[in-house]
Amino acid sequence: MFIDRIKDVRHVMEDNEVEALLLSVGADLPYFTGYEAMPLERLTMLVLPREGQAKLIVPALEAPRVQEQPEIFSLRPWKESEDPIAILVEELGASRSVAVGDTTWTRFTIELLNQLPNLRLSRANSITSIIRSKKSPDEIKRLKKAASAVDRIAARLQSGEIQLIGKSESQVSNELGAQILEEGHHRVNFAIVAAGENAASPHHEAGHRIIQEDEIVLCDFGGTWIGEDGVGYCS
Incomplete structure (x- = not known):
């Protein structure tokens, strides 16, 4: 599955004259590798060139969480004494047209540009969304x-x-969250409960307000179900 996805995204990269994809925290990384990075201050980055082996740069302390898949990517753990941006620059090689994941921390992009000021950056979403929007029967x-x-x-x-x-709103919210997990989801993304006047706020944070008879109660809830391959799908 991942091999096919990478093959497909490389065709889109070629059509858009993108030489490398840089995918960090967010949904794109697990979609193409099965690995979901923690949103840490330390750099995690998949360097996916249009040709050649993809490289997953990860902090050494996170490397044990990665299921190695040499047919998809090779692993490059970096130590605290190393500069991960320098490693990223090395992995990019001669690539200058680079698409960066939308949820990549800005500090990493700025530090990359400081070392490679001639990079031509674009949004990776314009590439990956073409692949991700086409759902297979399994998806x-x-x-x-x-x-x-x-x-x-x-x-x-x-x-x-x-x-x-x-x-209370919070009691019902907790109950909804518990049932989301009981139904097989791996995490709760949100469980909004808003009673009465609070229902006017679609992103209300559930509180201590007691739900009364004959009043509107807004409930909006969902979670992420993760398959054995590490890819999550939201309800």
Whole structure:
């Protein structure tokens, strides 16, 4: 699966005259490698050239979390005594047209430009979204599995099986989060519960307000279901 995705994205890179992709924290990295990086102050970066071996640069302390897949990428752990940007520059080689992941920390991009001021940067999303927007039958199956899980929770809300009246917003939010995990999700992304006047705020943070009879209660919740390959799908 990952091999096919990398092959496909390289075709798009060629069409757009992009010589290398730089993918750090965010959804693109696990989509192409199965590895989800922690949002640390230390650099994690997949260097995916249009031709040749991809290299995953990771802090040495994070390397044990990476499942090595030599057919997809080689691993380059860096120590605290090393400069990860210098390693990144070395891995880029002669590449000058580079697409950077949207959620890459700005400090790393600035430090990279300080060392390679002639880089031509673009958004990696303009490349990766072309691949990610086309869902395979297996991906559709996974998305349906994630969605069906929260649909069952929504049905329990509508039937009254999950009690609202007399409970605080935060109590209901915690219950929704617990049920998301019980339904097989690996993490809760959000569980918004907003009662009465709070329902006017779609991103309200659940608090101590007690839910009363005959009032509007806004509930919006979802999580991430992660497959054995490390790729997550949101409900």
